[in-house]
Amino acid sequence: MTGRAYALQRLSALVLIPLALIHLGLTLYAFHDGLTAAEILSRTRGSMFWGLFYSLFILAIGLHGTIGLQTILRESLKLSRKAAGMAAGIAGLLLIIAGLYAVAAVLLP
């Protein structure tokens, strides 16, 4: 892992820890009375706060996952730096697109 990737991986982890814990807490709360589509959408639809929260969460996951996957591909599958970076970059980008689409789906009225 290069110095920059190493630093970005730690930085994204520090961003992800509080976001992931809030997400888990919210999930615990949402499951409390049974998980329903109406309950989820009543919270998320039109909510700028949750839109920004989950967009940031997904971007941080995309970055963290891309660097992590690149490292695994290089060190475990022995791919070249370029090939690992390309494959992980595509996977991370697809993950971010799918994630932001999901955020839009629960956010838009």
Add this chain to the structure above:
Amino acid sequence: MNPRPVSRPALYWAAMLPGGSGLALMLFLPAHFFVLSRAIDGEAALADTLSWTDHPIVRLAEAVLIFLFAVHIFGGLRVLALELLPWRDGQKTFAAAAIAGAILAAGLLIVTG
């Protein structure tokens, strides 16, 4: 993550935890996003997809997911603490395990509740 050469197998596995659990979490996320994306077709479509969560296999998958999440947080916090904090190694492992244990307990409450 490229672990330093270690003589104790437990430490080797501790060093491999963030990568393995992270990869599994990354593979799960598309399914998670797919379920939420169904809301684009309206509340009924999302409700229909969420009804799968009553199935025992999906419940089991949720429990595995929570476990992986706890493992990933444990492994990651341990690495961060090892690198950044001037504590003794045992204290760092213990602190990370305490947080991961709390997450695991909360997660299992979700799945079984």
